[in-house]
Amino acid sequence: MSSDAPAIELKGISKSFGPVQANKNISIRVAPGTIHGIIGENGAGKSTLMSILYGFYKADRGEIWINGTRTEIPDSQAAIAAGIGMVFQHFKLVENFTVLENVVLGAEDSGLLKPSLARARKELKMLAQEYELNVDPDARIDEIGVGRQQRVEILKALYRQADILILDEPTGVLTPAEADQLFRILHRLKEEGKTIILITHKLREIMEATDTVSVMRRGEMTATVKTAETSPEHLAELMVGRKVLLRVDKVPAKPGKTVLEVENLRVVDDKGVERLKGVDLTVRAGEILGIAGVAGNGQSELLEVLGGMREGAGTVRLNGAPLALSGPGSDGQARRAGGIAHVPEDRQREGLIMEFHAWENVAFGYHRDPAYQRGIFMNNAALRADTERKIEKFDVRPTDGWLSAKNFSGGNQQKIVVAREIERNPDLLLVGQPTRGVDIGAIEFIHKQIVALRDEGKAVLLVSVELEEIFSLSDRIAVMFDGHIMGERLPDETDEKELGLLMAGVSGEAA
């Protein structure tokens, strides 16, 4: 075939799971030697499409053409043979194997391991030089960070001679610096003639890294455009199907009396490490205090102590009255009764019970509310009616309260948690990573709810590792580093660079 044939061409791919049509008649052409983005909200069918390309699912209809040749891909073996490599969102690595063993697994040269391992070692050295993919071949996977684990996945694909590399939400687990490094590697791979498909729901990555971009919505490919000829706003509109506000629209805050006062708060974790080393902060009614910082600098512990999930020492006052930080009265139940609502950072582990129905999840933390009781029994009917109301008000989809939490998309799960906490009309809302793994439409909605609560004169303490989110929501920004508050800034009077320095522990005076 001619050399200008597309590296990948999909023609009319359709795939249904029962009544749900995940992919509807999808056609796409990816030119060789380019980075092609596929963007869409969670559940738009991106991952299904790529799983078909990697032989995980079989398409109901449609054709796959690789480099101008019609190719059947019934299993991963065939995909590898066709030169396709895939880096999954959740890595497929054997954790107690070395890097070398993971690379070789499934691509051994012969029945005995030794020659395979020796060749792979040499090959890895070459790949490392060629693409800046440095990883110690003898390190065990569970001893290296996620950034390096991801490199191992890329190395696996390259070792199998992949010409086409598919990356599914590759930056979800990476720090900003690691993500930048990943994109440098991808550009290098592109220069060497590899074709890359980047699946993501982050507009910024698409704009920065790709040559062309295809947009998916509800199982359909709605558009394919050259990245240079589009804008984030336009892409967002294509993704969601309506105009989307990427900036949060809000009036200036009207801070009132002090709601939360934290003085010299200290926390020592289970391993005896001091996580909070004397934190002081205040949050007033009608304002959002945003806590910025690289993950792991004490923000989680701060939320956990205030939310009653962890014990601490120091002074915390809510509306002037001291809160118990250990012993009786310091648990989540007491906090909620006192008017503190908490949207925890990890909704799947702390915010919801994934196997339980939505309506049961709506009760958690408030299950002793008299409205939900009937004698010694739970008043499930009242609970379900309440859930129905919240589902409607917060536009949770699907609208069926009988579904398990795990059957909702990330955005809708988060809406359930936010609905449960905000609808209690708390004096103080603690909210951690409110939009982690949440799609654009839901981000917009959740942000609006948080701002609306502020406008009602409530205090909000927001923790987020996304600087963009901190900037767009906060009325004041505090930066945490190593268990301390490094400094406070007003969003209008600072920029990402200054906050970045504070987040790295360089104090304002020194910088």
Added chain:
Amino acid sequence: MEFLTIIQVLDSTIRLATPLLLACLAGLYSERSGIFDIGLEGKMLMAAFFSAAAAAMTGSVWLGLLAGIVASMVLSGLHGLASITFRGNQLISGVAINFLASGMTVLIAQDWFQQGGRTPSLMGGARFTPITFPFADAVRDVPIFGPIYSELLSGHSILVYVAFLAVPATWFVLFRTRFGLRLRAVGENPAAVDTAGVSVVGLRFAAVAICGVLCGIAGAYLATALQAGFVKEMTAGRGFIALAALIFAKWRPWQAMGACLLFGLLQAVALRFQNIDLGGIVIPVQAMDALPYILTVVILAGFVGKAIPPRAGGSPYVKER
């Protein structure tokens, strides 16, 4: 204690450790691939019966061994079908296999031989006979070396040597071959194996098949070498002790051998020293017989430390994005 007594106890340790070792290695293959197998006991029992029955009817111990292996593999296939193909619960499948074997062996034995659920005693070519090493008789009287060579090392049936040779073989397969790498990988993270283009189902069935063969040999050894014929429930919990040894060994072959020798030693001691008289207090024989089992519990509870089983063990593999 006399030197010769020690040699005799150790000699009997080797004999008693052999079925444990074979079953333990069988479990090692299966569990390393992510298929937990508490049906080792049932497979051994079934193999013991069919090997004894075939040997009794044909007069050939080799046909007996073959019948034992086939019987054990049939149960392995059943376990594989239930837990790999149909993604059933591996514990329940294992328990079912144990019950099935326990009932069926006695039932068929009674139907075929009418001797109260046992097979006729095996004689001559229907039993595995000891192999005598060259010069074993000649060096018997040499001090120290003589008894070790002619009593301890020489004079076991071929299956004993097979069992102990299976240890380095298993180590080699597990850590030096492609199959071993994939086997260990599939027990830790089947998704990694699947996305690497290797069949999870194929690997797991291979592991379960090897498990069947080894359990078959273990059962045949019990009925045609250690003893002369099948009796009801003759495995006497050895399948479970082998599992305990496997955990004790943390799923590693050399350590498995050590653990099985330890448990074998406990059994040998219990057999050798019955009704011990401790200055007036006589320890009853039942207590001595129970000792290996009690010590199994004690060792597992107290000395294993942290045993981390293969991470994907016990759960069927379902493809996920």
